[in-house]
Amino acid sequence: MSISKRKLMILKAIIDDYIMTGTPVGSRTLAKREDMHISPATIRNEMADLEEEGYLEQPHTSAGRTPSDKAYRLYVDTLMNVSTLNAEEIEFLQHYLNTKVNQVNNVIEATAQVLSEMTNLTSLVLVPQLEKTEIKRIQIVKISLNKALVVLIFNTGTVKDVLITVPSEMEDSHLENISNWLTELVVNKRLEEAMKQVKYFAKGDLKEHKVFAEQLLGAVLKNLHAQAGKDVVLGGAKNIFNHPEYQNVDKAKRFLALLETKDTLYKILAANNDMEFTIRIGRENAIPELKNMSVITATYRISNEKIGTFGVIGPTRMDYARILSVLHCMSSSMNEIFMHSLEPEDNNYENNGYGSNNGKGK
Amino acid sequence: MSISKRKLMILKAIIDDYIMTGTPVGSRTLAKREDMHISPATIRNEMADLEEEGYLEQPHTSAGRTPSDKAYRLYVDTLMNVSTLNAEEIEFLQHYLNTKVNQVNNVIEATAQVLSEMTNLTSLVLVPQLEKTEIKRIQIVKISLNKALVVLIFNTGTVKDVLITVPSEMEDSHLENISNWLTELVVNKRLEEAMKQVKYFAKGDLKEHKVFAEQLLGAVLKNLHAQAGKDVVLGGAKNIFNHPEYQNVDKAKRFLALLETKDTLYKILAANNDMEFTIRIGRENAIPELKNMSVITATYRISNEKIGTFGVIGPTRMDYARILSVLHCMSSSMNEIFMHSLEPEDNNYENNGYGSNNGKGK
DNA sequence: ATTAGCACTCTACAATATCGAGTGCTAATT
DNA sequence: AATTAGCACTCGATATTGTAGAGTGCTAAT
Numbered sequence: 063m064s065i066s067k068r069k070l071m072i073l074k075a076i077i078d079d080y081i082m083t084g085t086p087v088g089s090r091t092l093a094k095r096e097d098m099h100i101s102p103a104t105i106r107n108e109m110a111d112l113e114e115e116g117y118l119e120q121p122h123t124s125a126g127r128t129p130s131d132k133a134y135r136l137y138v139d140t141l142m143n144v145s146t147l148n149a150e151e152i153e154f155l156q157h158y159l160n161t162k163v164n165q166v167n168n169v170i171e172a173t174a175q176v177l178s179e180m181t182n183l184t185s186l187v188l189v190p191q192l193e194k195t196e197i198k199r200i201q202i203v204k205i206s207l208n209k210a211l212v213v214l215i216f217n218t219g220t221v222k223d224v225l226i227t228v229p230s231e232m233e234d235s236h237l238e239n240i241s242n243w244l245t246e247l248v249v250n251k252r253l254e255e256a257m258k259q260v261k262y263f264a265k266g267d268l269k270e271h272k273v274f275a276e277q278l279l280g281a282v283l284k285n286l287h288a289q290a291g292k293d294v295v296l297g298g299a300k301n302i303f304n305h306p307e308y309q310n311v312d313k314a315k316r317f318l319a320l321l322e323t324k325d326t327l328y329k330i331l332a333a334n335n336d337m338e339f340t341i342r343i344g345r346e347n348a349i350p351e352l353k354n355m356s357v358i359t360a361t362y363r364i365s366n367e368k369i370g371t372f373g374v375i376g377p378t379r380m381d382y383a384r385i386l387s388v389l390h391c392m393s394s395s396m397n398e399i400f401m402h403s404l405e406p407e408d409n410n411y412e413n414n415g416y417g418s419n420n421g422k423g424k
Numbered sequence: 425m426s427i428s429k430r431k432l433m434i435l436k437a438i439i440d441d442y443i444m445t446g447t448p449v450g451s452r453t454l455a456k457r458e459d460m461h462i463s464p465a466t467i468r469n470e471m472a473d474l475e476e477e478g479y480l481e482q483p484h485t486s487a488g489r490t491p492s493d494k495a496y497r498l499y500v501d502t503l504m505n506v507s508t509l510n511a512e513e514i515e516f517l518q519h520y521l522n523t524k525v526n527q528v529n530n531v532i533e534a535t536a537q538v539l540s541e542m543t544n545l546t547s548l549v550l551v552p553q554l555e556k557t558e559i560k561r562i563q564i565v566k567i568s569l570n571k572a573l574v575v576l577i578f579n580t581g582t583v584k585d586v587l588i589t590v591p592s593e594m595e596d597s598h599l600e601n602i603s604n605w606l607t608e609l610v611v612n613k614r615l616e617e618a619m620k621q622v623k624y625f626a627k628g629d630l631k632e633h634k635v636f637a638e639q640l641l642g643a644v645l646k647n648l649h650a651q652a653g654k655d656v657v658l659g660g661a662k663n664i665f666n667h668p669e670y671q672n673v674d675k676a677k678r679f680l681a682l683l684e685t686k687d688t689l690y691k692i693l694a695a696n697n698d699m700e701f702t703i704r705i706g707r708e709n710a711i712p713e714l715k716n717m718s719v720i721t722a723t724y725r726i727s728n729e730k731i732g733t734f735g736v737i738g739p740t741r742m743d744y745a746r747i748l749s750v751l752h753c754m755s756s757s758m759n760e761i762f763m764h765s766l767e768p769e770d771n772n773y774e775n776n777g778y779g780s781n782n783g784k785g786k
Numbered sequence: 787a788t789t790a791g792c793a794c795t796c797t798a799c800a801a802t803a804t805c806g807a808g809t810g811c812t813a814a815t816t
Numbered sequence: 817a818a819t820t821a822g823c824a825c826t827c828g829a830t831a832t833t834g835t836a837g838a839g840t841g842c843t844a845a846t
Contacts, residue, residue, distance in 0.1 A: 086808090088807060088808050088809085089808075089809080090807075090808070091807085091808095100819080100820090101819070101820050101821080102808095102820085102821095103810095103819075103820050103821070103822095104818085104819060104820070106808090106809070106810075107810095107818095107819090109809095110809090110810080120808095120809090121828095122826085122827060122828075123808085123809065123810090123825090123826055123827065124806095124807070124808050124809060124825085124826045124827045124828075125807085125808065125809090125827080125828080126807080126808065126809095163587075164586065164587050164588075164643075164647055165585070165586060165587055165647060165651070166587065168651065171654070198565050198566075198567050198573075199563065199565045201561065201563050201575070201577075203560050203561045203577045204560075205560050205577070205578075205579050205580075205581055206579070206727075209581070211560075211577055211581055211583065213563070213575060213577060213583055215563070215565045215567070215573055215575060215585075216567075217567050217568070218567075219567055219571070219573055219585075219587055221573065221575055221583060221585045223527070223577075223581075223583040224526065224527060225525075225526050225527055225528065225581055226526075281526075285526055285527060289527070289530070292533070298684075299661070299680060299684070300677055300680035300681050300684060303673055303676070303677040303680075309673050311665055311671055311673060311676065314665070314673065314676070315662055315665040318661060318662035318665075319662050322660075322661070322662060365568075448839090450838060450839050450840085451839075451840080452838070452839075453838085453839095462788080462789090463788070463789050463790080464789090464839095465788075465789050465790070465791095466787090466788060466789070468839090468840070468841075469788090469841095471840095472840090472841080482839095482840090484795085484796060484797080484839095485794095485795055485796065485839080485840065485841095486794085486795045486796040486797075486838070486839045486840060487796075487797080487838080487839065487840090488838080488839065488840095
């Protein structure tokens with residue numbers, strides 16, 4: 063059972079209007095639009111049908127209609143006009159990112175900021191995921207009598223450190239040797255491979271290194287897993303107040319509480335599942351607290367490997383078309399930056415913006 | 425011209441009451457307190473005087489009085505009863521911190537969380553300040569053809585990294601040599617000393633190293649300075665909603681906007697100036713946006729050196745006595761943790777909590 | 787010097803009225 | 817058969833009014 067062309071037209075008009083104004087859309091206001099050549103009464107009839115089919119909702123009997131999650135889903139899948147940023151906006155975005163290229167983390171934070179600024183929403187950026195990055199160096203440095211810092215340096219420019227306890231009689235030079243030996247053993251490997259490698263290799267030779275190295279990597283893995291939730295950078299939390307839906311202090315508070323439980327945010331972003339773009343509307347989100355929110359995410363790459371996710375979160379009433387275009391642009395800009403800053407010899411990368419293969423969710 | 429004993433008693437009662445309830449205090453309610461043996465009318469007269477002297481304010485003619493900044497200042501300096509945490513609270517606090525000792529940054533974040541939880545305010549923690557920490561190791565690692573990561577490891581367990589460009593023909597082994605040479609040159613020095621040392625030492629010998637090392641350290645310094653503002657960790661931003669003063673969405677928004685400009689927060693905390701404790705009430709804060717807020721800070725130590733600052737921010741109506749006791753307890757706990765985790769051989773550290781030398785601000 | 791008494795002020799809150807945008811239904815029109 | 821005009825009705829938003837309560841300053845009595 064498909065919906066008539068006219069119904070779709072009306073539905074689109076309602077959603078467009080509602081996204082712009084935030085107030086429930088009535089038949090009269092809708093009929094006033096110049097491209098509407100039908101009377102309010104007709105619209106009312108169609109609206110009643112659309113409501114029955116689950117596309118529209120009514121806050122109360124004498125209010126206009128608001129789109130349901132189902133309507134938004136239809137909208138993003140087939141109805142909306144895809145938009146592109148204008149030159150100034152692209153310029154702004156790129157300029158902003160390009161001033162921060164000297165540190166991976168700065169790029170991440172700049173991304174969060176500019177993203178929230180351009181969308182007027184709260185942005186989330188997942189830092190490069192370690193499972194996909196290669197170890198470049200492991201360095202163990204003694205910083206006090208029996209404490210040492212294990213520092214891991216990855217090919218993405220990410221640095222991780224874990225504090226461990228070492229026997230106080232262990233000397234710097236010995237730790238240095240272990241560092242070098244370990245590095246040689248696991249260089250250009252990913253973290254889990256590295257662990258396997260150490261277990262396997264260390265079995266036979268170098269017995270005195272083996273135990274220590276295994277313990278050490280075990281501690282590192284444990285700690286890095288434990289702090290996975292910390293790897294989400296936020297931007298524009300205050301933007302939530304710009305939306306009339308959140309003028310209610312209590313709602314705003316709940317939203318901010320959500321943002322403080324970073325594990326949840328991590329789950330939200332990690333659910334992206336390597337899709338180039340995902341859109342989750344209202345109850346499509348696995349997390350019940352998000353039933354009135356939508357999450358749109360995109361991936362970014364370092365050296366052509368999908369290595370992280372970023373996106374925005376906000377009320378289901380959001381300008382999906384614009385946000386998607388911002389994410390598109392952002393995604394290519396980030397990829398370009400990481401390309402240039404980490405692999406400048408390879409300049410003929412493919413254009414991966416504004417493509418057609420946006421694998422939208424569900 | 426000093427204030428009579430009775431006036432002080434009344435003022436203290438008003439402040440205590442206002443801190444508890446948040447509603448302007450009237451003469452009748454005050455007279456009902458059992459320890460008040462004077463009539464409402466008398467209190468009214470005294471109140472009128474106190475208002476004239478600038479200690480009390482009236483929201484409108486027929487409301488009760490509220491304390492002014494001046495009153496709070498008098499309160500924290502001489503009037504309030506100092507309190508201490510009960511055993512459960514101390515237990516809670518220490519337990520919370522002790523589960524996070526395996527990474528310096530975790531301790532910092534745990535501090536922010538537990539601090540905001542125990543005070544019901546927004547907490548700020550400044551990470552260890554590099555100016556006071558010693559370099560333990562400098563490691564340069566090539567992560568792509570012409571990019572390398574400079575990683576600095578400090579005695580406090582802090583790790584900093586900066587991305588630099590290197591000539592693509594430069595080999596790993598050469599960078600390794602420079603790393604070792606540099607480390608040897610600057611180990612156990614602070615960052616600025618290190619810079620001087622490199623400039624001085626490199627003048628004569630090792631010409632090929634000199635230019636590179638100087639450029640490198642220059643880039644590092646520049647970048648670390650640029651990101652100084654990032655070194656503030658926040659906790660409990662949402663707590664602002666618990667205060668009736670911030671039920672107004674607009675005010676809450678402005679507060680959150682303030683929290684997003686970390687430079688400001690950095691200034692707030694850095695203004696602590698190595699005082700063990702500081703209290704800044706309302707307009708005592710240099711920043712005009714804080715005219716209705718108070719900031720209370722404390723310092724923490726690593727290896728007995730004052731190395732960072734933490735504190736809370738909230739409406740001037742806050743429970744100064746309780747917050748100070750939380751900060752006291754927190755300060756000793758943190759010092760203890762860093763002592764144990766970094767210098768476990770030295771167990772007879774001095775008790776530095778609940779002392780009398782709290783150098784309060786102004 | 788202190789307090790009782792009193793007229794006055796101002797906010798918060800509840801009750802009431804009004805307006806306007808929107809609806810569903812029915813009957814007339816195309 | 818589809819569309820539209822007309823109409824009675826609903827409901828939230830807003831303004832108006834009245835009332836209760838907590839507080840004040842002033843004056844006169846203690």
